Amino acid sequence: MIERFAYDNRPVRAFLWATIFWGTVGMLVGLWAALQLVLPQLNLWEWFTFGRLRPLHTNSVVFAFVGNGIFAGVYYSLPRLLKTQMWSRTLTLLQFWSWQAIIVSAAITLPLGITASKEYAELEWPIDIAITISWVLFGINMFGTILKRREKHLYVAIWFYIATWVTVAMLHIVNSYAIPVTLWKSYSGYAGVQDALVQWWYGHNAVAFFLTTPYLGLMYYFVPKAANRPVYSYKLSIIHFWALIFIYIWAGPHHLLYSSLPEWAQSLGTVFSIMLIAPSWGGMLNGLLTLRGAWDRVREDVVLKFFVVALTAYGMATLEGPLLSIKAFNAISHFTDWTIAHVHVGALGWNGFLTFGMIYFLVPRLFRTKMWSRKLANGHFWIGTLGIIFYTIPLYFAGFTQSLMWKQFTPDGYLVYSNFLDTVLQINYAYWLRSLGGTLYLIGTFMMVYNVYRTAKQGSFLASEPAEAPAMEKESREVSVSGHWHRWIEKRPMQMLFFSLIAVAIGGMVEMIPTFLIQSNVPTITSVKPYTPLELQGRDIYVAEGCYNCHSQMIRPFRSETERYGEYSKAGEFIYDRPFQWGSKRTGPDLARVGGKYQDSWHFYHMLDPGKFVKGSMMPPYPHMFEKQIDLKNTERKIDVMRKLGVPYTAEFARTANDSLMVQAQGIADNLAKGGIEIDADKQIIAMIAYLQRLGTDIKVKPLNGDTQVKP
Amino acid sequence: MLKYIANHLNSINGIALWPTISFVFFFAFFLVMVWWVLTTPKKDLEHIAHVPLNDEEGQPINTLKDRS
Numbered sequence: 001m002i003e004r005f006a007y008d009n010r011p012v013r014a015f016l017w018a019t020i021f022w023g024t025v026g027m028l029v030g031l032w033a034a035l036q037l038v039l040p041q042l043n044l045w046e047w048f049t050f051g052r053l054r055p056l057h058t059n060s061v062v063f064a065f066v067g068n069g070i071f072a073g074v075y076y077s078l079p080r081l082l083k084t085q086m087w088s089r090t091l092t093l094l095q096f097w098s099w100q101a102i103i104v105s106a107a108i109t110l111p112l113g114i115t116a117s118k119e120y121a122e123l124e125w126p127i128d129i130a131i132t133i134s135w136v137l138f139g140i141n142m143f144g145t146i147l148k149r150r151e152k153h154l155y156v157a158i159w160f161y162i163a164t165w166v167t168v169a170m171l172h173i174v175n176s177y178a179i180p181v182t183l184w185k186s187y188s189g190y191a192g193v194q195d196a197l198v199q200w201w202y203g204h205n206a207v208a209f210f211l212t213t214p215y216l217g218l219m220y221y222f223v224p225k226a227a228n229r230p231v232y233s234y235k236l237s238i239i240h241f242w243a244l245i246f247i248y249i250w251a252g253p254h255h256l257l258y259s260s261l262p263e264w265a266q267s268l269g270t271v272f273s274i275m276l277i278a279p280s281w282g283g284m285l286n287g288l289l290t291l292r293g294a295w296d297r298v299r300e301d302v303v304l305k306f307f308v309v310a311l312t313a314y315g316m317a318t319l320e321g322p323l324l325s326i327k328a329f330n331a332i333s334h335f336t337d338w339t340i341a342h343v344h345v346g347a348l349g350w351n352g353f354l355t356f357g358m359i360y361f362l363v364p365r366l367f368r369t370k371m372w373s374r375k376l377a378n379g380h381f382w383i384g385t386l387g388i389i390f391y392t393i394p395l396y397f398a399g400f401t402q403s404l405m406w407k408q409f410t411p412d413g414y415l416v417y418s419n420f421l422d423t424v425l426q427i428n429y430a431y432w433l434r435s436l437g438g439t440l441y442l443i444g445t446f447m448m449v450y451n452v453y454r455t456a457k458q459g460s461f462l463a464s465e466p467a468e469a470p471a472m473e474k475e476s477r478e479v480s481v482s483g484h485w486h487r488w489i490e491k492r493p494m495q496m497l498f499f500s501l502i503a504v505a506i507g508g509m510v511e512m513i514p515t516f517l518i519q520s521n522v523p524t525i526t527s528v529k530p531y532t533p534l535e536l537q538g539r540d541i542y543v544a545e546g547c548y549n550c551h552s553q554m555i556r557p558f559r560s561e562t563e564r565y566g567e568y569s570k571a572g573e574f575i576y577d578r579p580f581q582w583g584s585k586r587t588g589p590d591l592a593r594v595g596g597k598y599q600d601s602w603h604f605y606h607m608l609d610p611g612k613f614v615k616g617s618m619m620p621p622y623p624h625m626f627e628k629q630i631d632l633k634n635t636e637r638k639i640d641v642m643r644k645l646g647v648p649y650t651a652e653f654a655r656t657a658n659d660s661l662m663v664q665a666q667g668i669a670d671n672l673a674k675g676g677i678e679i680d681a682d683k684q685i686i687a688m689i690a691y692l693q694r695l696g697t698d699i700k701v702k703p704l705n706g707d708t709q710v711k712p
Numbered sequence: 713m714l715k716y717i718a719n720h721l722n723s724i725n726g727i728a729l730w731p732t733i734s735f736v737f738f739f740a741f742f743l744v745m746v747w748w749v750l751t752t753p754k755k756d757l758e759h760i761a762h763v764p765l766n767d768e769e770g771q772p773i774n775t776l777k778d779r780s
Contacts, residue, residue, distance in 0.1 A: 155763040221764050230761040235749045242745050
């Protein structure tokens with residue numbers, strides 16, 4: 001029996017507009033942050049310093065641009081692949097508006113310094129809960145749609161959507177586990193090495209299951225549609241899917257090579273990362289080969305052009321990723337701009353161009369017209385491609401340069417560039433060129449915005465698209481047992497969900513549980529003591545300012561690093577660090593052992609105006625720390641939460657924490673006064689100095705000559 | 713919460729072997745799946761591969777023509 005129904009195009013349009021809007025905002029913020037590295041005066045007020053803007057850029061691009069792109073694509077393709085309408089319009093609306101509200105709250109809280117400081121998971125706990133709810137609404141709607149479908153077989157794109165949903169849910173919940181201190185402040189449920197491992201298990205898999213698997217699902221739908229031919233090999237797509245979700249989840253520790261993470265976990269990350277080349281390239285080739293016999297059309301069709309570059313960028317990024325997971329490469333690339341170049345091949349090329357292709361595919365269809373200007377769309381393609389090239393190539397050069405300069409020794413065995421700033425000034429040109437690349441890419445996006453606007457204006461929106469399909473028959477038992485078992489699973493989305501969860505959960509658990517269970521993985525160091533209340537307050541300011549965006553706290557066991565920064569970092573040093581602050585990039589020097597390296601007064605002047613104090617420094621000034629007071633109201637509560645998490649403070653200590661805080665603060669203020677600096681002891685800068693002077697001193701090896709004055 | 717989980721997991725005899733067992737299980741599943749894929753006749757999968765193409769018959773393939 002043929003049934004009549006209609007596809008609802010309104011949510012697709014809403015998510016498309018959101019994708020375009022937030023994409024533009026995210027890229028603008030990215031360009032702003034990029035320019036701050038060459039024009040530090042663009043660090044405006046306390047809200048728009050690099051440390052606060054960079055998380056806003058990453059979050060808006062990942063969750064607002066790509067996130068809305070995922071939803072637009074899923075709300076378009078899922079009903080069509082299943083020959084039914086979305087299960088619930090109310091859920092669709094709720095999900096749309098809750099997701100936009102989450103984005104707005106991120107755009108407000110991140111500049112205010114409200115952050116959990118875990119990369120791509122910076123949002124604080126109330127927003128984390130909202131994300132969970134919105135994601136669950138999406139899941140219910142998706143599974144409701146799957147259950148009432150009219151097409152028996154679940155096309156491979158839907159498997160990718162299912163794996164995305166279940167894995168992102170798991171990652172988000174596990175990584176966001178934290179104990180609230182106040183409405184907008186929480187401490188991570190994990191400490192130090194464990195926190196780092198959970199975070200990079202999340203961080204890596206956010207790339208895998210938010211930026212990759214859903215987009216592969218979209219690729220498997222939109223590339224065959226745009227080429228008007230089925231995917232090159234459906235068999236390959238099955239292997240691609242299972243291999244990818246099995247392997248991806250294990251690869252997280254490659255973000256922590258040469259760190260204090262146990263060696264076995266690092267090796268696990270390397271092995272699985274290299275294995276990832278196979279499914280990733282299988283998927284890329286499957287996409288590209290779908291165009292076999294249709295390559296002439298790539299010259300004509302801008303949608304296909306965008307898709308081809310997207311797939312090529314996916315191939316490059318997924319070859320480079322495994323290479324960077326090999327320790328020999330990682331020793332060079334880690335903490336440098338190489339990483340930034342690498343992620344932008346993925347973000348600008350793969351996610352950006354696939355999204356643009358999808359937009360150029362969908363907008364004319366939704367508005368029952370042709371694209372307003374094919375020329376403009378082609379222009380967008382070329383300027384966007386140039387943008388990617390101008391963005392990434394200079395940063396590759398910057399990365400190599402940084403690494404070589406950091407590691408260069410004189411014949412006598414001294415660092416050639418012992419002043420970190422030399423290595424920063426050397427790559428200034430690359431930062432300019434990268435900003436140019438970003439500008440080109442953004443211009444392309446604006447061209448698209450205008451083109452889409454004109455197209456929508458000239459067409460008429462088809463809100464409800466009539467369709468018809470035969471009702472799904474109940475299959476007799478004999479038929480279903482005679483088929484292959486994979487056919488069995490393909491028809492059963494709930495079982496599919498279950499097996500996907502098992503696959504990713506096993507990987508996650510094997511990676512993490514031993515670090516939590518086996519004492520010997522994190523050897524304790526008796527001289528490592530909890531932070532004093534003042535240091536803890538200072539640390540929270542450090543977290544709020546997003547210092548980790550430019551400064552690592554992880555000295556790797558290389559001579560070039562121990563020479564520059566001191567003894568290499570040990571796992572046992574971080575047991576009270578909630579959240580961990582290892583960082584992933586050294587725009588500035590490592591701070592793991594900065595304690596005692598400079599005098600209090602040095603930090604005072606430096607934080608007040610780094611560019612003036614250290615000629616050529618691009619660090620933002622922090623004058624507000626000299627005005628604002630330490631929030632003494634929450635000290636007790638902070639100590640209490642830390643106690644609950646297992647930090648050995650006594651209950652009485654929490655009650656008198658502020659007294660001890662003020663004594664230490666007064667000591668620093670008095671010390672500053674000796675050098676003629678007048679400042680009240682309750683100002684934030686005092687807490688900041690206390691924290692910085694504490695860093696790494698628990699096991700610090702004293703300098704032989706006892707001289708603590710080191711040139712900046 | 714983590715301590716609670718860790719304590720209970722710690723009390724299980726031979727838990728160190730679990731990761732290995734799960735890995736073997738997991739890898740075996742993968743091998744069986746690859747074996748199945750390689751042995752399935754292509755025509756069995758043709759219908760599924762065409763699902764995306766059957767949803768809007770008579771649609772223009774390339775909508776990016778010049779402005780008329």
